[in-house]
Amino acid sequence: MTTTTPAPHLPFGATTTAAEVVDGVDLAGRRAVVTGGASGIGVETARALASAGAQVVLAVRDTAAGARTAAGIAASTGGPPVEVRPLDLADRASVAAFVAAWEGPLHVLVANAGVMASPLRRTPQGWEGQLATNHLGHFALATGLHPALAAAGGARVVAVSSAAHLRAGVDLDDPHFERRPYDPWVAYGQSKSANVLFAVEAARRWADDGVVANALMPGAIRTGLQRHVDEEEIARLRAASGGAAAQWKTVEQGAATSVLLAASPLVEGVTGRYFEDCQPAGPHRPGTRTGVAAHASDPGTARRVWDWSLRSVA
Template identity: 55%
Template sequence: MSRTSPISTADEIVAGLDLTGVRAVVTGATSGLGRETARALAATGAEVTLAVRDTDAGTEVAHDIAATTGNPAVRVGHLELADPATVARFADGWHGPLHLLINNAGVMRSTLARTPQGWELQFATNHLGHFALAVGLHAALAAGAAERGEARIVALTSGAHMYSPVVFDDIHSTRRAYDPQLAYGQSKTANSLFAVEATRRWAPDGIVANAVNPGGVVTGLQRDFTPEMRAHLDRLEAAGVFTYKTVQQGAATTLVAATDPAFTRTGGRYLDDGREAATVPDDVDLQRNSHCVKRWALDPDAARELWQVSLELLR
């Protein structure tokens, strides 16, 4: 594995790489970690598609990435993860092989919001939309693996997975009082469980998936924070639970999972600070284990159940 540290940058991870011929999709690539990930991949010569809600903003970003990297192969596709119809259109409109799928986009809410289907919005966007996208692009990923010997999916999770497992008997908070932090944590646990089960199912096709925690990065994800949520993060930072990273540093672990030879055939892992995180019991204190992964986020039984539940919801 590449020698990385908590302050490694995206540029350092991809330095010297030539990914000419690699085709990548990055969701949520108009700003923050997604934009930086797309830029770093384009700098290696990869063909990068920005899968975004706002295609005008996406086009502006694509032009900037092409100009700054010298790589004209930066494209834009419309994707609204909370809308299964647009996810299906994106997947159906993809032609040819795909080698990298970076499930980067996400939402973090301070109040309850639901999709027209009644799904809790954070779970619907962060997990279900990306799940549907990966399933829809499975044939393209398998073709990419057949062409180059590997295809990879990177699922962005978070240390917030420690707040909640997937609560299968009330995923959409229809019976419990709504807690946005717990709902976000559940969606991030789901991202990790997706990587576990996708690898189990698809490794024979040459496809592996890994979950990455980018660490604490100030991005548009926090735009909906309440003062109480901001104060909570400030307390965690003051206690040394985490240290804020730059966007370049935050994107580094994504690039490790996407490009490091150590993950050519290795999937179902949770990466933090550029390396596989230690697994800890489900009842541990977040403040002393912020760079670890709870067992519930790697539980193969929960991963299988989540896959089936997700398929049923999307039907």
């Protein structure tokens, strides 16, 4: 994966909170969009950015929940009012409407929303639901907003991936499980690999526009993301992870790496990387649940997935 500057060792770790990452950071005058900002780590990501003075837009399916979240963030931070706009990433028309309504520069886009290990669902286009929401919807959003990102000068795109990307690469021969048996975890892993590959290729394509793009693993956090996963499966996954990876993070800790990449001057210019626990990750080592997989960081694969995605959302 490429970076315009060497990725630094940072004074943060697995227990760092989002508030600690933005302590002393001034985002006044910057505009940020957080998808899925009404629940889970999205709320704390938005709260941290707002606390630093950013003008935050929550892009959410449930605008009533978004309005409650926005009011709570504004009350707790004393920052600028938080805006709520409707966005359903699995609905092409909804994404197009969001893009069409955007005016002016955009300094930060946090692609945070997602679904995990859900039963097989298809969009009206026949797309598998996890790939549609986690990757293709965000891809259409980011590419649609590219002019606004380029206009900002030094914009940042943050793709929330997962260690689940280690499970599966992107199968461009059958990405929507039309011929192979559907496995919810393979589908989730595929979508999370696509998130990392997006960052790799966006970093290359958008470098001349001053736009940086990075992906991250937020950690294990109990949120509504696990609504399709029963307790027995969660326990099995934690046991398989072992060690520190099996420890739950709070939502404040889970949002920290997203906020680092969205706001911290300490990663200025770093692009095309995968982070975990507020640090740049190295290559995945067999037998671990850390690092970035070769199938998710290969530049050639990233170009092919980008081209396929572009054709899909056209």
